[in-house]
Amino acid sequence: MAVALPGLVLVTAIALWGVAVASAQVACADAVRAGARAAARGEPVPAVRTAVARAAPAGARVGVRRGVETTRVEVEVAVEAPAAGGLPAITLRAHALAVTEPGVGGP
Template sequence: MVTAEIALALPSLVLVTAIALWGVAVASAQLTCTDAARTGARAAARGESLTAVRELVVKAVPPRAMVTIHRDAATVEVDVTAPVAPPAATGLPPLTVHAHVAAATEPATGDG
């Protein structure tokens, strides 16, 4: 009788564990994207070239992430969007995390 109960409960426990681990992966990806966007915004605000800033951010973000950088005379905006795939065989759709950071440009920097 105990074997039958375990046979019924074990798949549910595995599914709950997989979803909990996915939640941790989503939180980790969100933090990674936010940190990378913040680092990129700081670098761009200091006046580094947008190509160098993009390379810096792309190195730090998860695979398949999209990075958008916009700089004008007053502000720098860095957006990072990354998909997080669900555990296999759960049938859940992938989640997308997004980070947006804006920073004021330093006075000596120009457009570029």
């Protein structure tokens, strides 16, 4: 019985980490979609970056590149594993493209 309890705690911690990873991936996808919508409306790059940063998980890196035809929005975040599990962090990434509105300046 004494051996089963630490194992149960470890399995529970890893399961909760899995939920945190899934939640962070959904947040990343939502963030890039918010940025793509802002870019499609023709908002300036700083406004697009702000929209993405607001929706992204804490500690995420945000990238916005506006080209002549498209704007690319990227989010990357590392989700740390539970210390007891001894697993490495998982890096999650999401990106979206939006057509650059006519008349909107390039990069």
